[in-house]
Ligand code: SAH
């Protein structure tokens with residue numbers, strides 16, 4: 001079987017070259033051709049020894065993902081739908097801003113966590129993406145953009161693992177992909193500019209700290225376990241106190257001295273002033289010293305059949321004001337690319353659901369529509 005070179009970090013590629021009887025430094029040359037120059041054709045790699053160039057096509061490929069569609073938003077956001085086989089498709093979004101270009105990458109076809117407010121979660125789960133499939137999204141987008149913008153310079157300056165899927169339920173494939181993003185011979189992104197967003201897979205937060213610490217964003221969405229159990233079902237396995245302990249444990253390894261908490265604003269569900277005050281108590285009081293953090297409020301992006309609506313602007317502003325005045329720096333995320341359904345939580349792709357999550361979600365929707373949950377102070381904190 002031929003290897004896909006997008007599956008390897010530099011260490012892996014060096015081992016592959018050694019197996020071919022080549023010196024390890026050849027791997028650096030090859031790696032730079034692939035990731036820095038976007039080459040897919042071995043014949044074009046002119047400074048590689050000819051013997052190696054001729055050997056490679058028989059044993060390996062550089063396999064891009066087939067593009068099913070590309071949509072360009074009026075605000076410059078670009079969304080790709082990539083075919084990952086067997087009826088599955090994943091989405092990748094490029095968001096240009098004045099001082100940066102951010103790529104939002106998918107880690108799984110679907111997602112098994114099943115958050116109530118997330119379109120991907122409603123679709124169910126098919127499978128993990130491989131390292132090569134995660135990296136192909138970056139490889140494709142970066143080199144497409146360079147050609148498109150006619151620039152030889154780096155276009156993507158930031159990566160956020162905030163597309164489809166729960167990255168920390170796919171750590172084995174994620175970690176080598178992160179290493180390629182950070183590698184000076186690869187994309188050379190700084191650890192601060194690569195963010196993994198998680199719904200709270202507690203043991204894997206520790207693993208990420210050990211294997212490849214990058215900026216961490218945690219999808220909190222609720223100030224109490226009662227409410228979070230309902231919105232983010234993974235909370236029943238890893239409740240808030242354990243999650244916040246894991247955040248504190250991550251900080252010494254993290255490239256930033258704070259954790260970002262994401263909080264999706266759902267009308268009448270988690271957006272009341274009382275929730276904001278409870279959030280302050282939780283985050284500033286945890287473990288007696290609090291968790292150094294910032295909060296990012298995400299206005300809920302609606303999708304069909306969610307049964308939820310976004311909090312009104314004034315409610316979002318008020319919520320943010322309470323947090324800021326209480327001492328936690330809080331920002332409201334700008335919605336980008338909503339004319340092409342590229343905003344947070346709207347990524348749906350196509351998922352061959354192997355877990356029946358989609359039908360279970362539909363049942364839940366009929367049986368128990370989300371109700372505002374009564375706030376109980378200090379619950380489960382003892
Ligand atoms: N699985 C990871 C990363 C992908 S989701 C996680 O949950 O963190 C990226 C972010 O988008 C998360 O903070 C998620 O909670 C948020 N999100 C999901 N659906 C959304 C929606 N419909 N509107 C706004 N934000 C949403």
Ligand code: SF4
Nearest residue numbers: 111113115118121199
């Ligand atoms: Fe999965 Fe994240 Fe969506 Fe939850 S919000 S279902 S963890 S992708």
